[in-house]
Amino acid sequence: MAKGGKRIGGKPKGYKAPATLAKEAARELVRQRVTDSLEPMLRSQIAAATGIGHLYTRDKTGKFSRVVNQTQVDALLREGRRDRDYWIFTKDPSTQAFTDLLNRAIDKPLDRKDVQVSDDWERKAAFLASARRRAEQES
Numbered sequence: 001m002a003k004g005g006k007r008i009g010g011k012p013k014g015y016k017a018p019a020t021l022a023k024e025a026a027r028e029l030v031r032q033r034v035t036d037s038l039e040p041m042l043r044s045q046i047a048a049a050t051g052i053g054h055l056y057t058r059d060k061t062g063k064f065s066r067v068v069n070q071t072q073v074d075a076l077l078r079e080g081r082r083d084r085d086y087w088i089f090t091k092d093p094s095t096q097a098f099t100d101l102l103n104r105a106i107d108k109p110l111d112r113k114d115v116q117v118s119d120d121w122e123r124k125a126a127f128l129a130s131a132r133r134r135a136e137q138e139s
Helices: 018-036 038-050 070-079 095-106 119-138
Strands: 052-058 064-066 087-091
Touching: 018 038, 038 052, 038 095, 052 070
Parallel strands: none
Antiparallel strands: 052 064, 052 087
């Protein structure tokens, strides 16, 4: 009886190796940290999907500097003049970020591998093959 029969010994049912337990603990830590930071990351992802605007102003030397202080942004937009006191440069929307958001929000489209060729396509392929044969014979 080659390689047959009941095996004796082995690990008990449900046993997990220490390496597996360590991976699960690390995965849980990452999941928790990502979940805690979900709101700002989601805002950033949405901004990337719609396009990101950056506000710049020039200092006395004429060098552009990015404005990151919200009160300064508000003051420039309220009191300043565009293309003189401030400039807005935008980054194009990211299709990849948009696709990723949709996939997470309404599920990723199924990757259909079970598509079968209909009889209609087989008939069209046969017609095309016969037309190619006729064209070869005529030339």
